[in-house]
Amino acid sequence: MKIDATQLEDLALGSVFLATGGGGDPHVPLLIAKQVLSKLGPVNVIAPENLDDDALVVAIGGVGAPTVSLELLPSVDDAARTLEAFEQQVGRKVDAVASFEIGGGNSLIPLVAAAGQGVPVIDGDGMGRALPEAQMMSYAIAGVKPTPAVAYDYAGNITAFSTKSTDVYERHIRSLAMVSGGMITTAEHPMSGKELKNSVIPGTLSFSIELGRTLRENRGCSDELLAPLQAVFENSIYGECRNLFTGKVTDKATRITGGYDVGEATIEPFDGNGPALNISIKNEYLLATLDGSVIASVPDLIIIVDYETSMPINAERLRYGQRVAVFAVGCPNFYRSAKALKVVGPRCFGFELDYVPLEEV
Amino acid sequence: MRIGIDVGGTHTDAVILSGDEVIAATKALTSSDVVSGITEALDTLMKDGGVKQSQIDKVMIGTTQFTNAIIERRELSPVAAVRIGLPSGQGLPPMIDWPEDIASAIGRHHYLLHGGYLYDGWPVADMDDREIDAMIGELLASKVKNVAIAAAFSPMNADPEKYVAEKILKAIPDAKITLSHNFGRLGIMERENAAILNTTLLPFAEKVISSFLQALTNRGLTCPVYISQNDGTLMSADFVSAYPALTFASGPTNSLRGAYKLTGLKDAIVVDIGGTTSDIGVLQGGFPRESNTVIEIGGVRTNFRMPDILAIGLGGGSIVSSDGHVIGPQSVGHRLVNEGLVFGGGTLTTTDIIVASGVADIGDASNVGHVQKSVVEQAVTRMHQMLDQNIEMMKPGGKAMPVILVGGGSVLVTGGLQAASAIHRPENAGVANAIGAAIAQIGGESERLVSYREVPRDDAIAKVKQAATQRAVKAGADPATIRTVDIEETTVPYMDESTTRVRVKVIGEIA
Numbered sequence: 045m046k047i048d049a050t051q052l053e054d055l056a057l058g059s060v061f062l063a064t065g066g067g068g069d070p071h072v073p074l075l076i077a078k079q080v081l082s083k084l085g086p087v088n089v090i091a092p093e094n095l096d097d098d099a100l101v102v103a104i105g106g107v108g109a110p111t112v113s114l115e116l117l118p119s120v121d122d123a124a125r126t127l128e129a130f131e132q133q134v135g136r137k138v139d140a141v142a143s144f145e146i147g148g149g150n151s152l153i154p155l156v157a158a159a160g161q162g163v164p165v166i167d168g169d170g171m172g173r174a175l176p177e178a179q180m181m182s183y184a185i186a187g188v189k190p191t192p193a194v195a196y197d198y199a200g201n202i203t204a205f206s207t208k209s210t211d212v213y214e215r216h217i218r219s220l221a222m223v224s225g226g227m228i229t230t231a232e233h234p235m236s237g238k239e240l241k242n243s244v245i246p247g248t249l250s251f252s253i254e255l256g257r258t259l260r261e262n263r264g265c266s267d268e269l270l271a272p273l274q275a276v277f278e279n280s281i282y283g284e285c286r287n288l289f290t291g292k293v294t295d296k297a298t299r300i301t302g303g304y305d306v307g308e309a310t311i312e313p314f315d316g317n318g319p320a321l322n323i324s325i326k327n328e329y330l331l332a333t334l335d336g337s338v339i340a341s342v343p344d345l346i347i348i349v350d351y352e353t354s355m356p357i358n359a360e361r362l363r364y365g366q367r368v369a370v371f372a373v374g375c376p377n378f379y380r381s382a383k384a385l386k387v388v389g390p391r392c393f394g395f396e397l398d399y400v401p402l403e404e405v
Numbered sequence: 406m407r408i409g410i411d412v413g414g415t416h417t418d419a420v421i422l423s424g425d426e427v428i429a430a431t432k433a434l435t436s437s438d439v440v441s442g443i444t445e446a447l448d449t450l451m452k453d454g455g456v457k458q459s460q461i462d463k464v465m466i467g468t469t470q471f472t473n474a475i476i477e478r479r480e481l482s483p484v485a486a487v488r489i490g491l492p493s494g495q496g497l498p499p500m501i502d503w504p505e506d507i508a509s510a511i512g513r514h515h516y517l518l519h520g521g522y523l524y525d526g527w528p529v530a531d532m533d534d535r536e537i538d539a540m541i542g543e544l545l546a547s548k549v550k551n552v553a554i555a556a557a558f559s560p561m562n563a564d565p566e567k568y569v570a571e572k573i574l575k576a577i578p579d580a581k582i583t584l585s586h587n588f589g590r591l592g593i594m595e596r597e598n599a600a601i602l603n604t605t606l607l608p609f610a611e612k613v614i615s616s617f618l619q620a621l622t623n624r625g626l627t628c629p630v631y632i633s634q635n636d637g638t639l640m641s642a643d644f645v646s647a648y649p650a651l652t653f654a655s656g657p658t659n660s661l662r663g664a665y666k667l668t669g670l671k672d673a674i675v676v677d678i679g680g681t682t683s684d685i686g687v688l689q690g691g692f693p694r695e696s697n698t699v700i701e702i703g704g705v706r707t708n709f710r711m712p713d714i715l716a717i718g719l720g721g722g723s724i725v726s727s728d729g730h731v732i733g734p735q736s737v738g739h740r741l742v743n744e745g746l747v748f749g750g751g752t753l754t755t756t757d758i759i760v761a762s763g764v765a766d767i768g769d770a771s772n773v774g775h776v777q778k779s780v781v782e783q784a785v786t787r788m789h790q791m792l793d794q795n796i797e798m799m800k801p802g803g804k805a806m807p808v809i810l811v812g813g814g815s816v817l818v819t820g821g822l823q824a825a826s827a828i829h830r831p832e833n834a835g836v837a838n839a840i841g842a843a844i845a846q847i848g849g850e851s852e853r854l855v856s857y858r859e860v861p862r863d864d865a866i867a868k869v870k871q872a873a874t875q876r877a878v879k880a881g882a883d884p885a886t887i888r889t890v891d892i893e894e895t896t897v898p899y900m901d902e903s904t905t906r907v908r909v910k911v912i913g914e915i916a
Contacts, residue, residue, distance in 0.1 A: 071706075072594070075502055112524055114592040115558050120496030198493040198529070225493070225523040292798065314797045316804065351798065352715070365687070365694055365713060367798045 045167070047155060048086035051253050052077050057355075058256030059151035062248075064345045065359035066328035067148015067174035072113065073106075076120050077152040080159050087155050088164035089249060090140055092241050095166070099139035099237035102130055103170060103183060104157050105150035105230065107195070107217050112226030116198055122229050123153050124160025126196040130231035131161075133194050133204050141231075142166040142240065144181060146248040147174025153229065165249065170233070172245035172281070172376045173345050176304065176327050177214050180388050182378055183233045184210040186243030193217075193232035197224040205232070245376050251280055259354060266290070266354045266369035273371065283374015284403050288332055288339060289321040290314070290351060290369045296362055298325055309362055311370065321370060323348070325359050326393050332370060340372035341395075343379040343388045344402045347371045374402045406460050408450070408626075409843025410443060411659060411836070412468040412617075418839040419446040421454045421461075425666070429454030430836045439470070439613065443620035451624070458625040463915065467633040467659040467842035470613050471606050471649045475507070475703040480609040483512040485549045486601050487540065489520040489556035489565045490593065493529055499555075499597055504704040511605050514549050516540045520565045521557030529557050537569055541576045550577060553604040555585035555597035561854055561906070581607040587648070588708065589852070589908070595699070595708040602705060603650035610649035614642050629881075631845070631915075635709060637662050637692055638848030638912055641880065653702055654711040659841030661686045661693040661712060664809045666844045667831035673807040674796050674825070677837075678814030680722040681736040683792065685715045685799050688809075692890070694801075717795050719788060721814035723755045729783035732791065746772045755817055758784040764819045789820055796824040811837050847915055848890075849877025852908035866892060869909045882913035 047055070056070040081087065095101070104127060106113070131137055138161075141154045146169040158165040170181035178184060190213035193205040203220055207213050213232070221228045235243070258276045262269055270287045277285040291313045298307025309323040324331040329346040332339050340346050349356050351367035362368075379388055380401060386392075389399045406428065411418045417435045421428040431449040436442035451458070474480045486499035499515045500508045518537060519530040544552070552573055556565040563586040570582050585593075585600040614632075621630060631639035635654040645652065664675040671691040677684045687694040693712035700709050718734025722741040725732050737744040737752055744750035746757040747768030753776070759765045761773040761781045800806055808825035810818055811834035822828060833840065851872035855865040870889060878884050891910040 071502075072497070075497060079496065079501075114594075116523065116529070117490060117494030117497050117557075117593060119492065119494060200492065223525075225527075225529070292800075294801070314794075361699075365801065367715075 045089040045250065046086040047081075047089055047165075047249070047253070049078050049081040052081065052152065054256030054260060055151060055249070055253045056256065057259050058252035058254070059146055059148055060356045060358065061255055061259060061347055062172070062252060062345065063147030063174040063356075063358070064328045064347055065325065065357075065362070066176065067145065067150065067358075068113070069358060070149040070152060072117060073149035073152040073156075076118065077156050079120055080156050084159040087158045089167045090164040091167050092244050092246050095140060095237040095240060097236060097238040100136065101140045101142050101166060101235050101237065101240045102127070102138050102231045103142045103144050103181070103233045105144035105153045106227060107230050108221035108227035116225045116227060118227070118229075119198070120156075121160060122196060123157035125200065126194065126229040126231050127157045127161050129194045129196055129202045134192055134234065138163060139237070140164045140166050142244065143169035143249065145169055145171040145174045146245075146252050147171065150174075151249070151252060166240065166244065167249045168244040168246040169248045170243070170245065172248055172379070173343070174328055175343075175388060178217070178232070179210040179214055180392075181233065182245055182384075183235060183243045185384050185387060186239070188233050188235045188239050188243055190232050192234060193230055195220055195228045195230045197228050245281065245378055247281060259356075263353055263355070266349050266351050269349070269354045269369070270371075277373055281376045283344070283401070285371060285373045286402065288346075288370040288372050289334070291321065293362060293364055293366045293368060294320065296364055298359070305359060311368060314367075323370070324395065327359065329359060330393050331390065331395060332372065338397060338400065339405050340402055341390050341397070341399055342393060343375040343384070343399070345373040345375060347373070372402055406456060406462065407843050408447075408461055408464045409839040409841070410446065410464065410466045411838035411842055412439065412443065412466060412470060413656070413838070414469055414473045417442040417446050418836040419450050420833070420836050420839045420843055421450055421456055422840070422843045427833050427840070428456065430833050430839070432835060439616040440620045440623070443617065444623055447620070447624045447626075461626055461628055463629045463631065464621060464626060465631045465633060465639060465842045465845055466617055467655045467838055468613070468652060469656045471610065472653050472656065472702065474606060474609055475602060478507055478510050478703070481507070481510045481605045482551050482608045483514065483549045484551045484553055484601050484604045485514040485516065485544055485547070486597065487516045487518060487552060487554045487569060488593070488597060489518045489532070489554070489569060490529060491517050491519040493557065499601065502706070507703055507705065511601065512549070514547060516543070518569065521559070522562045522565075524558060524561075526562070532565060532568065537572055541573055544573065544577065550580050551604045551607055552580055552582045553585065553597065553600040554582065555593055555600055557593055559584070559586035560589055560591060560596070583607070588650070590708045592708055595706050598705050599650055599707045599709060602702060602707065603648060606649040607647070610646050614646050618642060633659055633842045633845045635711065636848060637841070637845055639845045639915070650709070653709055656838065657684070657686060657712045657714055658693055659838040659845075660811065661688055661841070662691070662844060663837030663839070663841030664688065664811055664831070664834075665691045666840050667833060667837060668807075668809050668829045670807050670809065670829065673809050673829075674799060675809045675811065676792065676796070676815070677812040678810065678817060679720050679812050680738050680741060680814065681718070681720040682716045683719045683795075683814070685717070685795055686712050687799055687801065689801070713799075715795055715799050717791060719755070719791050719817070721754070721756045721817060725753045725755060725758055725784050727753065727780070729758070729780035730787060732784060732787050755784070755788060758788075759816055759819060762819065765816045767816075785819060788817055789822060792818065793822050793824050796822065800824060810834070846912045847877050847880050847882035848910060848912045849873045849875070849880060849882065850908065850910045851876060852906060854906050857905060866907055866909065869907045870911065873909045873911045877911050877913055881915055883916040884913070887911050887913040
């Protein structure tokens with residue numbers, strides 16, 4: 045399978061849906077990916093199972109505050125230069141690149157790096173959605189070490205990392221991002237083909253394109269959206285898809301705390317009859333609460349779309365007065381293990397409750 | 406007394422207001438030279454109102470001329486877009502995501518320079534005088550004199566934009582320059598787009614504004630003239646010559662503000678029913694509720710704030726299915742007077758349904774005698790359902806609210822609406838835009854980056870408010886009537902958590 049420039053819009057659209065409110069606006073990464081793939085041609089996509097066990101794979105993407113990159117634009121060759129710097133650091137070529145997270149702009153950066161350096165990209169990612177921190181990646185959860193890793197900034201400065209713990213590595217790259225204008229590109233969590241097969245959320249790259257196409261073909265009122273969404277999620281690694289609520293945003297308050305956009309949104313039914321839905325936000329939509337009971341929680345996916353166009357809405361763009369529909373999708377099974385829930389369950393985001401799978405609510 | 410004029414694409418409307426009272430109102434066709442349309446409207450107005458020139462204190466004009474120019478790709482001048490932000494953003498030149506037709510109408514003249522700042526005040530790169538001089542050399546050779554300049558984080562530090570502008574003006578004294586920081590807000594691509602759209606209109610703006618002034622002078626009106634902008638406040642005619650893009654949303658804003666003035670309702674739903682669509686907007690405290698999505702003007706992403714308008718395919722020309730179940734979104738539009746059944750045409754429209762229901766007397770009612778009663782009833786029910794459902798969506802809360810109907814298509818509403826606590830059909834609703842322009846106020850805005858750790862929050866906000874008030878008063882507002890309409894606090898991510906960008910907006914009556 046190959047991905048060419050004409051499939052990128054669908055990929056970006058699907059990735060905003062899977063980003064569950066986080067991941068940043070993929071507009072600029074999409075512009076870059078379109079330019080690079082138009083110029084250098086399509087990128088080869090390789091299914092994890094077709095990779096040699098001793099192949100070298102590295103995960104690549106952006107780290108930092110997406111709001112900052114609204115002002116400090118990336119350059120088209122940042123991703124390829126990052127990969128090149130990584131190869132120099134480890135003294136060999138990589139055999140494939142993988143994505144941190146399929147949600148948001150980070151779904152596109154590996155494609156840009158792969159096109160620039162002429163390597164294939166893995167069909168899969170390390171989250172199956174968007175999540176805020178490196179230790180929440182499936183690679184880290186499965187025991188892949190974060191380094192050797194390199195970071196590349198807007199001015200071409202290269203920083204190399206060597207540390208065993210992903211928690212410590214996460215702190216280091218965060219502080220580097222802070223003094224580098226808020227956004228850096230990293231190549232990290234290098235792994236063998238065998239390690240990748242054990243840790244990747246498979247098939248999400250091709251799935252995101254299919255999801256994006258479904259959303260594009262079903263533009264219009266979201267009352268019509270549930271059936272096509274269920275059809276596309278049915279044969280995927282994801283669980284059940286539900287329409288949780290439809291209404292208008294009557295309140296949204298968030299503030300930046302420790303680099304995260306934290307707060308709540310309230311959505312009331314259009315006719316005002318019946319209880320309101322409450323959404324807890326920390327960059328992503330994490331909890332949906334109706335009448336005091338949680339009806340969906342992280343790591344299951346909570347998605348808010350515009351009621352009139354069915355286009356997904358990022359948390360930073362969700363505002364008072366918007367007419368919306370809220371959907372929930374069961375997360376891939378990988379994230380339902382006790383080991384995974386220890387790093388991505390509701391308690392990891394400061395909520396005093398246990399995860400209940402969507403199907404059991 | 407004051408005159409309000411709305412110069413739209415098709416019609417030029419005008420009103421004379423004495424205090425709250427409408428003395429005279431008129432509608433004329435917009436002429437291609439703009440001037441004669443305005444003078445014609447003024448002549449009718451002064452005659453109907455029996456008013457002398459000397460009794461008029463001020464004239465307010467709202468116009469969609471600039472929005473239409475962008476949408477129709479006409480009257481656009483070549484622009485050189487200069488971005489200061491290298492080494493970031495290489496390979497992402499200005500206008501990269503613009504529709505091809507407008508980009509080529511403006512010409513893809515762009516320059517990337519080193520400089521600008523990071524969010525924390527650290528320079529992205531040192532500015533390079535030789536690089537700037539080389540760019541100016543190319544500008545001189547290309548003869549492009551309209552320049553838009555945008556620098557990374559210029560809303561927080563505008564020095565790089567100002568520095569380059571000064572150098573350009575030294576070499577090209579008659580250059581027309583827009584600096585992006587005047588369009589506020591973070592997001593360099595959208596801010597830069599706003600600056601480029603503004604710049605491409607500068608020569609046309611001079612022409613339009615001088616036609617406005619010419620038309621007024623021709624009729625002996627020498628009082629102050631103001632132009633209404635996006636947020637429903639006014640700017641001087643001189644100011645618009647430099648910032649025509651600030652009028653982009655003045656059409657819907659004036660319509661909503663006019664509906665407020667005509668009814669006195671500060672919180673209401675306004676439904677403007679035209680030939681093809683019903684545009685539903687929300688008044689909150691007498692001002693339009695703003696939309697929060699990315700606003701595209703003529704296919705270009707911008708950071709402008711616009712009223713939140715929901716347009717549905719229901720108007721006086723909407724086509725009705727033969728069983729009355731489906732209405733619109735197709736419409737015969739302005740061809741209603743040829744194609745509607747009551748006008749001897751062959752298409753069943755919503756207007757025909759209303760005539761057939763016996764409520765309205767338009768055209769020849771005998772042409773719709775054959776339409777079955779059940780079809781008429783079904784269509785009437787469907788139209789009211791469409792409005793009800795969509796008003797329900799726009800309403801701020803669950804409770805029924807007053808609904809103000811304006812526009813020629815408002816005859817379609819013959820029954821009650823469940824979402825409405827009351828339905829208002831103000832007199833003079835046809836000239837709501839001109840009235841909205843006539844009642845506009847003067848605004849002032851100021852912003853600065855403050856640390857709440859160093860200055861207490863209340864003191865910091867008071868300081869910014871004072872600066873905004875000074876601007877409003879300087880622009881002509883009465884200091885006694887100034888009130889704060891918006892305080893925006895943006896915490897800057899990843900910085901010291903008490904660092905906040907504070908922006909205050911005030912408005913007041915004209916002194």
